Amino acid sequence: MRKLENRELERKSIEDFKEAKKTPLIIVLDDIRSLHNIGSVFRTSDAFLIEKIYLCGITAVPPNKEIHKTALGATETVSWEYQKDVLSVIENLKTDNVSVYAIEQVENAIFLQNFKVEKNKKYALVFGNEVFGVSQKAVELCDGTIEIPQLGTKHSLNVSVSAGIVVWDLFQKMNY
Numbered sequence: 001m002r003k004l005e006n007r008e009l010e011r012k013s014i015e016d017f018k019e020a021k022k023t024p025l026i027i028v029l030d031d032i033r034s035l036h037n038i039g040s041v042f043r044t045s046d047a048f049l050i051e052k053i054y055l056c057g058i059t060a061v062p063p064n065k066e067i068h069k070t071a072l073g074a075t076e077t078v079s080w081e082y083q084k085d086v087l088s089v090i091e092n093l094k095t096d097n098v099s100v101y102a103i104e105q106v107e108n109a110i111f112l113q114n115f116k117v118e119k120n121k122k123y124a125l126v127f128g129n130e131v132f133g134v135s136q137k138a139v140e141l142c143d144g145t146i147e148i149p150q151l152g153t154k155h156s157l158n159v160s161v162s163a164g165i166v167v168w169d170l171f172q173k174m175n176y
Contacts, residue, residue: 023174025125027045027163028125029056030057030059030138033058033131034130037160039072042074045074046073054081054083059082061080061082101115101125102125103147109145112169125170127162
């Protein structure tokens with residue numbers, strides 16, 4: 001086994017990324033406090049050609065030195081937009097026929113492994129504050145909720161870890 005060198009990874013240029021066919025997934029970050037979490041979600045979104053990120057509420061926006069530390073340039077590739085009100089973003093996405101799901105622990109949530117994606121359908125995933133999660137009002141506006149099963153004592157994951165898990169799972173279901 002030999003570790004690949006950077007030149008062997010066939011990375012896209014910024015222009016190639018912008019022109020590439022995107023995964024029909026939109027990420028909505030609402031009231032995310034940690035600049036490192038925001039940057040990490042940008043980096044994950046770049047890795048899986050995510051269509052767009054909405055930054056809402058108190059979520060910081062690029063350019064920002066702390067976001068850049070973990071995004072490593074992904075703020076230049078992934079399309080993003082700031083909207084103060086997450087509820088308006090959810091309503092607008094639904095008007096555009098996007099299926100919107102909160103990633104949260106709620107009654108009757110669909111466990112991630114049981115979530116089925118429909119071909120040719122676009123999805124948005126709402127991730128909430130590190131302490132309070134997705135607001136109840138946002139949950140109520142969504143088409144449903146997806147929960148990541150957890151078996152330990154904490155029953156919570158870092159928001160950027162949650163985003164990585166859910167995005168990877170849906171990416172696989174959409175493409176393989």
